[in-house]
Amino acid sequence: MLTTVWLLLSLGVPLLGFYTPVSCPQGQKCQLALLSDHDVLLECPNGKHWKYYSLTSKEVRILDSSTISNIEITSWGNLVINKPLPSQSGFYHCWQENVTQVTQFEIDFQNINFLHVTHKNLDTTALLNESLHLGAKQVMFTRWEPWQDCDRCGVPGERKRLGYCYVDEPLEDPIPCGLYLGESLGWLSRMQPELQIEACFVECDKKKPFSLFGSVTFDNFIFNEEQESLFLSCPLTSIYRPVSWEADNIPLTWQNELSGKNFNSSLDIVSGGRLLQVFQPATYRCFVDQEFVAQFNPSSTPVESLELVGPQMRKHKTQATARKAHSFSLKLKLLLMVGTSLALGLLLFNALCSLQGKNRNRMLLVK
Template identity: 25%
Template sequence: VVLSFGPFLWPALIHASEFVIEEKEDIFKIQSCPAFLMFQNAAYLADMTFELPCLCKPEDVTSVVWYYQKDLGKGHTKVLSDFHGTKILDASQLRAGLDIQSRFRILMFSLLVLNAQPQDSGHYMCGSVKGDYFYGYDIDVQSYKNAHITFKEKEEKPMLDVETKTYKVFTSYWNWTVCDRCGVRGEQRRIGLCYIRSPYLYFRYKKILTNVVSCGSGAVPRRYQHILKKRKTEIMIRSCFVPCATRYPSIEGEKFIFDVFGFTNDKNKKTPQVPVQTHIHAIGYPLTIACPDARAEHAVAWDKGRRPLYREEYMVGVNRSMRLYIDQGNHLVFRAIQLNDIGTYYCWREGQLMAGIRLRIGLPPRIHRNFTDEESIFAMQTILSTYFILTLIFIFLKCMKCCNYYFDCF
């Protein structure tokens, strides 16, 4: 279930004099393409959306084509455009249920990768229709599954660096996110991705720093790859408090102390005035709720009514037996809906209360089976196969009995 609400449009009178047209210098006139194709290394977290600009091209080229290759020099090269910037041309990858057009977008000369996954890692090149390459990227999309999670309040320690004479494996951390709530105790998240420093990296890759690339880069020699597979993405969580700008004023110190222990000192607190959507879901079935316009790198929080669902208790990986948890993509996940899940769930994004979903429980839908359904076909195949095997066993036993009787007579 994805909550989305349309923007409010307010009429306004705009005068042409308010706009100033600026002529910017064409980047392609000052940026020359390298004579030898190099690959710029960049690392991203799974479920992120990122843009790859084509930073150079000849002036006479009016449109570019994007190419993708998983491993450099191995396998065929995919064309990520049909020369109109709409879809992939690799017909071998087309299958039922796969929405190709929702995975890539091409804006002018840039490639936009939506909700990137670890399998999207590889080499991206912009070039011409004839197959001439202008600029290349070495993209490493690191998974957040089985991430190493640490909570600062629990004084948990991050993973240690691994250093030898020939390489050093370490974690490079992003900045802390903004506080995911305001007016009450919130949480901040910090993501760390895996990097390696070594003088033995392949020379065709542009490094972020001297001899430093992400762990999934094509610049890493094969002899190091089995070591890097054991390294996990790191996520750090800490508590925070920020006052709300206007709508939810509170006394910082007193409010924070109360919220730390799960209480509130505001008895007149009203239900938040945000858009609420009602959803009826069948009991016993899984459900995943996403916050509107939220991405994996955003600061997102969830509340059930007035009770905050803190990552300290509900983050995936904290307890493997959890039926309700928040995954690393900021989704609220129910393994199986139960009666006690009835309620209104609110989501925060970047410290602002965004929307709510009123969850109601319904009976499972009645399913009418046909003989052409996949489940019916599988059931009939299983029954007939079992009947055939039992028939063969029966005939074999009968033959053995007849043979035994025949040899006893002689």
């Protein structure tokens, strides 16, 4: 029974893991750049109300879960933006019950579809600095985030870092391109976010804390005559976290992907590797933060698959694959919510029963 509870929890709790938390000191204004199409959670302790100023429409809106379809306010007052659009760049104000402003986020959601990808082991180069216009002192450049951890340990892996377009103006702090330009000049070719990858190797940390979520195995993805490929989705990950895949114990690397050597699969760039397009049956495994998270075993029986996103012909291997996963994501999140509810109810029932029996052995669940 405990195994069942742990499986349900491992399916349900990760719902929170899909969101990248973004914080800002209380009473401060924080400017930052993020990527479109990747969920974020704007933290606001003790917040009760949210207002949004749009850079596109120049309008101020009061936000709630019914105002904009991809925005939710949690019971703790945080703001969740699901798959943010570039047009949702703007100022997000958090207010307390007494109409005191807690914090303000000034966010530029840079377009993931124009992501410039390079690999240090290949003959590819990052974007060069560029003047805003001829003779201008303002320069557009890439501000790089720190390198993420190596995606594997004990074996060769890869690590990545994200870079965002910023404008450097003399005597001023750099500003994200979208916030600086607004709608004044429209979209410029240099306004591209970047993803840079390099090979890495690290030893496994034996003192690393035990993983909370464990792993999940899916045994029901199949190929049929109408489908030449399927999409597998690795739980708990986004482009902001290290993720890696392997097929039959063979690593599927970004280096091979970018050089066209992943013949039987394709890592999806827009999702940051969360989605894997596969063209033949194999045992696929994914790792997040060096932890084994999920395994996908091919099935020989024609059953409906949670991992099936939709049919896709080999010639259509493009960055638009992330949109194909939308229906899968909704179904999976619904299943996870049901699993979480059942698991928490069962845990509560067990806890009440254990309190009634003083002579029973006590069991401590450690997270």
